[in-house]
Amino acid sequence: MKLRRSLSFCLFSFFFFLQSCYSFTGSSLSPETKTIQIKDFPNNAALMNPNLAQQFSTDIQNRFLQRTTLKGAAENPDILIEGEITDYSITPTTISSAVNAPGGNIQAAQNKLTITVKVHYENKIEPDKSFDRTYSDEAVFSSDLDINAIEASQVKVVNERIINKIFNDIVANW
Incomplete structure (x- = not known):
């Protein structure tokens, strides 16, 4: 009985210690941080994908609004993300x-899609956490894919990776 009580106390103490060191929501944002504004990310790349700007902007907005307790704000937000x-x-x-082609044509067996995004993050509650950074990621795919398949699958993969990096840098502070 005494051993069981000691074990229960130790487990309770351990979980209390974990809770005090790390929020189980995974957020390092201040509890005073309540609102966020994420502006649209225009596509200023030389090669244009007509859906990229809208897709990226929508995906990053959804990530923050769905996975945090932050509320969207049109004016005077606690957090501003733009880029x-x-x-x-x-x-x-x-x-x-x-080899069998006339002239021994050289062609790509695999291609690489690279997307780079410049981000300005402003935290009015904790200004020392604000930053300007550039994020980039890539996906390698078969050269047999047509442009529609690339934009349907590979762009989504690369966007997701970049958004994960941004989200982790802001919310998880890793």
Whole structure:
């Protein structure tokens, strides 16, 4: 009985210690931080994907509004996130030669999609956490994919990775 009570006390103390060190919501935002404004991210990349700006802007807004307790604000937010898409490129990564083709044509076996986003984060409650950073990520895919397949699948993957990085830097503060 005494051992059981001691064990219960130890477990309770351990969980209390964990709670005091780390919020189980995973957020390092101040409890006073209540509102957020995320402006649209225009696509200023040389290569244009007509849906990229809207898709990225919607996805990042959804991430913060769905996974935090922050409420959207049109004016005077506690947190402001804005930025722009500065690069959208598709480049060959693996080259193969078509041996049976006349002239031995060289073609890409795999391509790489790279998206770069510049972010301005302003925290009015904790100004020392504000920053300006550039985030970039990529996805490698078969050169057999057409542009519609790339934009339907690979862009979504790269956007998700970039948004994860931004979210973690702001909310998880990792």
